[in-house]
Amino acid sequence: MMVLQSLLRQPMHGYALVQHIKQRSNELLQVEEGSLYPALQRLLKEGQVKAEWEISPSNRRVRTYRITHAGKKHLEREISSFERMLEGITLVLSPSES
Amino acid sequence: MNWFRQLFTRNRIYSDLSEEIEQHLTEKVEALIASGMSRPQAEQAARREFGNVARVNERGREIWMWPRLEGIFADVNFAIRKLRKSPGFSVTAILTLALGIGANVVVFSVLNGLILRPLDVPQPENLFQVVHGNGKTRWTSQSYRDYLDYRDRDASFSGLMAYQIQRVGLSVGKSNTRSWGYAASGNYFDVLGLKPVLGRFFHSTDEHGPASAPFIVLSYDFWHRQFNGSTDVLGQTIQLNQHPFTVIGVSPESFHGTDDFLWPDYWFPLLNATQVTGNDDLSWRDHYAFDVMGRLKPGVTPHQATDSLNALATQMAKEDRKDDGLSATVIQAGPNGKTENPMKKALLGIMLLALLILLAACANLASIFAARAADRSGELAIRMAIGSSRWHILRQLLTEAVLISIAGGVVGTFFAWLLLRALSHWQPFNDFPTHFLISPDYRVYVAAMALSIVSGLLFGLLPARQIWNTDVLQTIKTGTLQSETFRGFALRDILLVVQIAVCTLLVTASLVAARGMKRTLQVPLGFQPHNVTLAQTDLRMAGYTGEQSVPLLKRMIDAASTIPGVTAAGADSLPFKEGGGWFVYRWGTTEFLPSHMAFGAATYLISPGYLQTAGTRLMAGRDFTWHDDKSTPGVAIINETFAHKLFGNESAIGQRFMLWADAKYEVVGVVEDGKYGLLVEDPQPAMFFPVTQGPGGHLPTRAVVIVRSQRPQDQITAELRKAVTGVEPNVPYTIAPWNDAIDRSMIPARAATVVLSIMGMLAAMLAVTGIFGMASYSVSKRMKEQGIRIALGAQHLQVMHSTLGRPAVLLLIGSVVGLLLGIFTSSLMSHLVAYATPRDPVILAGVLLTMLFLGLLATVIPARRTLAIDPAQLLRE
Numbered sequence: 001m002m003v004l005q006s007l008l009r010q011p012m013h014g015y016a017l018v019q020h021i022k023q024r025s026n027e028l029l030q031v032e033e034g035s036l037y038p039a040l041q042r043l044l045k046e047g048q049v050k051a052e053w054e055i056s057p058s059n060r061r062v063r064t065y066r067i068t069h070a071g072k073k074h075l076e077r078e079i080s081s082f083e084r085m086l087e088g089i090t091l092v093l094s095p096s097e098s
Numbered sequence: 099m100n101w102f103r104q105l106f107t108r109n110r111i112y113s114d115l116s117e118e119i120e121q122h123l124t125e126k127v128e129a130l131i132a133s134g135m136s137r138p139q140a141e142q143a144a145r146r147e148f149g150n151v152a153r154v155n156e157r158g159r160e161i162w163m164w165p166r167l168e169g170i171f172a173d174v175n176f177a178i179r180k181l182r183k184s185p186g187f188s189v190t191a192i193l194t195l196a197l198g199i200g201a202n203v204v205v206f207s208v209l210n211g212l213i214l215r216p217l218d219v220p221q222p223e224n225l226f227q228v229v230h231g232n233g234k235t236r237w238t239s240q241s242y243r244d245y246l247d248y249r250d251r252d253a254s255f256s257g258l259m260a261y262q263i264q265r266v267g268l269s270v271g272k273s274n275t276r277s278w279g280y281a282a283s284g285n286y287f288d289v290l291g292l293k294p295v296l297g298r299f300f301h302s303t304d305e306h307g308p309a310s311a312p313f314i315v316l317s318y319d320f321w322h323r324q325f326n327g328s329t330d331v332l333g334q335t336i337q338l339n340q341h342p343f344t345v346i347g348v349s350p351e352s353f354h355g356t357d358d359f360l361w362p363d364y365w366f367p368l369l370n371a372t373q374v375t376g377n378d379d380l381s382w383r384d385h386y387a388f389d390v391m392g393r394l395k396p397g398v399t400p401h402q403a404t405d406s407l408n409a410l411a412t413q414m415a416k417e418d419r420k421d422d423g424l425s426a427t428v429i430q431a432g433p434n435g436k437t438e439n440p441m442k443k444a445l446l447g448i449m450l451l452a453l454l455i456l457l458a459a460c461a462n463l464a465s466i467f468a469a470r471a472a473d474r475s476g477e478l479a480i481r482m483a484i485g486s487s488r489w490h491i492l493r494q495l496l497t498e499a500v501l502i503s504i505a506g507g508v509v510g511t512f513f514a515w516l517l518l519r520a521l522s523h524w525q526p527f528n529d530f531p532t533h534f535l536i537s538p539d540y541r542v543y544v545a546a547m548a549l550s551i552v553s554g555l556l557f558g559l560l561p562a563r564q565i566w567n568t569d570v571l572q573t574i575k576t577g578t579l580q581s582e583t584f585r586g587f588a589l590r591d592i593l594l595v596v597q598i599a600v601c602t603l604l605v606t607a608s609l610v611a612a613r614g615m616k617r618t619l620q621v622p623l624g625f626q627p628h629n630v631t632l633a634q635t636d637l638r639m640a641g642y643t644g645e646q647s648v649p650l651l652k653r654m655i656d657a658a659s660t661i662p663g664v665t666a667a668g669a670d671s672l673p674f675k676e677g678g679g680w681f682v683y684r685w686g687t688t689e690f691l692p693s694h695m696a697f698g699a700a701t702y703l704i705s706p707g708y709l710q711t712a713g714t715r716l717m718a719g720r721d722f723t724w725h726d727d728k729s730t731p732g733v734a735i736i737n738e739t740f741a742h743k744l745f746g747n748e749s750a751i752g753q754r755f756m757l758w759a760d761a762k763y764e765v766v767g768v769v770e771d772g773k774y775g776l777l778v779e780d781p782q783p784a785m786f787f788p789v790t791q792g793p794g795g796h797l798p799t800r801a802v803v804i805v806r807s808q809r810p811q812d813q814i815t816a817e818l819r820k821a822v823t824g825v826e827p828n829v830p831y832t833i834a835p836w837n838d839a840i841d842r843s844m845i846p847a848r849a850a851t852v853v854l855s856i857m858g859m860l861a862a863m864l865a866v867t868g869i870f871g872m873a874s875y876s877v878s879k880r881m882k883e884q885g886i887r888i889a890l891g892a893q894h895l896q897v898m899h900s901t902l903g904r905p906a907v908l909l910l911i912g913s914v915v916g917l918l919l920g921i922f923t924s925s926l927m928s929h930l931v932a933y934a935t936p937r938d939p940v941i942l943a944g945v946l947l948t949m950l951f952l953g954l955l956a957t958v959i960p961a962r963r964t965l966a967i968d969p970a971q972l973l974r975e
Contacts, residue, residue: 014118015125032149033126037119038157041111045161051114060125063118 001082003039004067004075007049013062014040040065048074108162115158119151173497180498187470188502191463194867195506195553196513197860198459203514203546205452205853209445210541211522217432218352220291221393225356226400227431228258228390228407230424239386242368242379244414244424245283248390252410254403254428257289258392263360266374267639267829269337270324276639276830277320279338279364280355281371284311287349289392290356296321297332297347300367308380311367314343318351320363338366338374340641356391358433376638376799383420384692391431400428422693444850451604451857456553458600458864461593464557465868467499468590469875499558500551507550511543560589591904594868595912601858601865602916602949603923606936608858609944610920611851618847624737624772625673626713627836631814632672633658633803633822640828644797648790650826651801652724655705657821664807664814667711670703670789670798673774674839677702680793682744682783685754685762696755699740699783700774703798706788709735709769711806719751719767727790735767740783761794763787776843804836811835862952865912869956873905877960884964885972894965901964902957913949917942 006012006020017040018033043049048071056062067075123144130140145151181188216222228248230237240248242260249258261282268277280286284302292299295318304311314336316325325331335342343366354361368388372378379387394403407426415421471478478491633654637647651668658666671677681695706722709715717738726733734755741750750765757763763785771781787793803822807814815833822831877884884897920936936942 013121015122018122033122033147034119034149034151034154037115037122037154038161041115041158041161053114060121062121063114 001075001078003036003043004048004071004078007065007067008072008075011064011066013054013056013064015062017065043071046074047071111162112155112159116155119148119154123148123151169493170497173494174501176494177498177501181501187466190867191466191502192506192509194459194462194864195503195550196510197863198456198510198553199507199546199550200510200514200517201455201857201860202449202452202549203511203542204517205445205449206545207514207518207542208521209449210539212358213433213442213445214541215433217356218354219356222432223430224393225290225391225431226255226394226403226428228392229427229429230386231427237386238389240388240390240426241383241386242388243381243383244411244421245388245390247410247414248407248426249392252403252406254394254398254406255392256395257285258390259283259286259289260368260388260390261286261356261365262368262371262379262388263357263362264371264375265636266338267340267636268363269340270334274639274828274830276636276832277363278360279362279366281368281374282365283368286365287315290353291393292350292353294347295350296329297345299347299349300365305367305369307369309370309373312341312343312370313346313367314338315347315349315365316345317349317354317361317363317365319361321348336364339376339638341370341374343370356389356431376643383418394428400430403428419689419691422691444846448850448853448857451607451854454600454603455857455860455864456549458597458861458868460553460557461596461600462864462868462871463499463502463553464560465590465593466871467495467557468560468593469871471495496555496558500554503550503554503557504547507546510550511546514546560593590872591908594872594905594908595915597865597868598909598912598949599916599919601861601952602913602945603919604854604858604861605948606917606920606941606945608851608854609941609948610924610936610938611854613938613941615847615851618777618844621773621777622770623673623777623840624714624770627674627840629808630712630804630806630836631811631818632675632832632834632836632839633805633818634675634801634832635822635826635829636800637826637829638799639830640826642799644792644799647799647801648797651705651789651803654801654803654822654825655707657825658803658805658818661805661807661814661817661821663809664805665707665711666803666805667708668705668789669708669802669804670800672702672712672802672804672836672839673700673772673784674836674843675802676800677774680757680785682740682785683756683758684744685756687756688759690756690758696744697783699736699785701793702784702786703789703792704735704786705790708786708804711804713806714772715770717768717770718749719765721767722786722788724790726788728795732761732763732791733766733788734763735769735786736765737769737784738771739781740785741765741768743783757793777840778847862948866952866956869905869909869953870959872908873902873957873960874963876904877901877964881967882972885967885969888967889969897964897967898961902961905957906953909949909953913946916949917945920945 002021003017006017006024012020014036018036021036040049040051043065044051048068049065050068051063051065053061054064056064123141126144126148127137127140130143131137135143148154217225219225227238228240230240239262240260245258245260249255249260252258259282261280263278264281265276265278268275268279284300284305287294287299288301294315297315299315300311300313304313316331321327321331331345331348334345336345337343349365366374368380372380379385394400404427407428411421411424411426415424481491482488637650642650655666655668658664677700679698679700681690681692682697682699683690683694684696687694704722706724706726709721716735719735722733722735736744736750744750744755745753750768753765755763755765769786772784773779774782774784789798792798803818805814805818819831819833880901884892884901887897887900917936924936936945
């Protein structure tokens, strides 16, 4: 979800994606950088992202991922269901009003 | 087709992934250097933060795989590599299993072909046979009159047909053969629901009274054999006993009549049977000559049909006293319908034994696998230690087991197929068109595969428990796997006991069979078939009546008597050849109803001198003479059982009995009892009439010339043929030693003996390899220990005791268990062979000796290895 959300903003390659997520989460999410790649492969297989080899601004050959139409659809669904879940959790956890 | 494309693009995906990861690391390293780290530090930090590169690669790849399927592929691959590395083990295991499975495939095919198979007709499950009688005493034939009543007055069947087997002289152009066919009711083919491959069948609409339908339908095989499958055959004339029949059609290739094993060559309407055979089979209510089969109406159960037919039979008995006591039972037609089939019990018994062999083979393999797992315990423990799950290792070992079992199944099925193909071409009766459809069909292959896989799982799972409970640390330290124990007995010990018990059981069974066989061969026959040759024919084929045939038979006997060195006589039929019987009534009976008869007796018409030639002892009275003919009162010779049954302890000579009102006889002689159809039958009443009188004055057209001679068989055969054809050249003769017929009646018992012996040997082989394996394993494992003991002064006997004691004890336990099983199942064995039981002390002793011998055979090599231990050398190593 985070990957798709990040890619929605702009296409990125793997390393940039890791840095982006780290930054955005204020270094709260301490994940192994490598664990991103299996996740990307899964999204690729499911057709939610597509990848192409490009030359980056820093003149590197990098593999840039873009979100696809299917990916956007999936993201919307995921977000709405996540929000519902969050809402539920909040309701349960918040001090009882009655 | 996405997955299909993936299959080919996968390599690119993988290399892209690897390259991407490399790029990531480079970029990270550069970033870290830019932030002030040295290169080695940066590289280390980058890798630390990234995690395990290989693992990430693998997990990335896994996403594109079908993990379970490919895991299994990998397992299979690995298993094949592993098995190829130890070919001795693999070949032994595969062959062991092939034996077990092959034996089962053979027995199951025979069972399938002889018993489970339905008839080759459309919807065989809805074809039922109406048999005579109820409860235990059943026979299949019905009278034609009763059949007509059943057909026309009962509502259970949508169609009911009747047929009888006929053997008649068949001439096509000039060729003359004696051939088997059916005389069938007009609706025969319509009830079965068959369509001809050529021409048409006959129908009920063709029936217009006696001899109204001179049509003949040929079987597909006969059409090809005799007419090369030519379509010109339609409209041709075929002579049956010199009566012309027109060929109207050919039956489908897959249809072989409605009997279990006899394949008829042709079918003709039964209304024409009297014309062909000269016998009136149609007019008498108490003359049971036809098999009756039909299709039940939808929704009618065989049980309801039986009740309905019996109600009708009671009604019929009121109308005609000849039907007194008539009853009927409706059963499934074909081999699978006969529940009271002794062959079925015998074959089921053998099937059970075959399954036991497979069990023994599995036990054998399980112990080999357990030993192998123990030997590989180091490898397995290391694999577990570096993170392989127990489930993974289990799956791996099971894959190996199933792989071996499938290979064993394929090899076993192949050999079984070869054997069965030979067997199904086997025609034990040279003048009788029997076929045993025992070549394996899909059911057999499915059963074989299922058996293989089940047995693979069986012997794979037993050692699996051992692995499941492995303590990795302990195993790596000691290098051996703790073996499974059950109350002090190792799993392997139990497996060995099972093998030995099965082996003992089978050895018992084969010894019982062999002994029963030997006893059967010593049973007095009531005649001496050795050195006797028979020339058989039916003179009706040349158009003769009984009145004309008997003088011809006399001339043939006279011609045969002139052959140097022979004594000759004649008869219409002989024990163990075609023969019939009549109901016997006490003197003074007036109503000849089946319920009034004394008993049925085997009946033979013989010439003077027959008793002497056949070697049958005359106990009292006289032989017939050529003067006992139609002009003199009826005379009979009876056997001792007949005499005892009808006249008790009084002297039978001069007593009288009747067959029907016009057939009255005075007993002039009594002969010894004998066997008439089976070597294992109980004493049967039998009677002999002069061939010149016949039963009630009906003279026979069937003729057998019998000669006894010490001269070589081929000379006698040639000279006998010359003698009989010199008298009447226009009929075919079957010339063969009498012993052939008796040998043939022994085929089932012989086959059972051979099968049991083969199974006994298979089981013995398994037991020997099992004991051998166990003994040599324990010897090699304790080699060092024994060396030390010998060095410390242990005697040979003590060393032997410690290594071979356990196998010996197991052998003893297994033998006793097997023997007890054998005694408990003796009733089962009595279905297989007569005259023998496992309780016989000779057999008990034989079994124990055999097992002792097998035990010695299996332990002699390990024992010699133990004795050859040189402690000095062993300790130095």
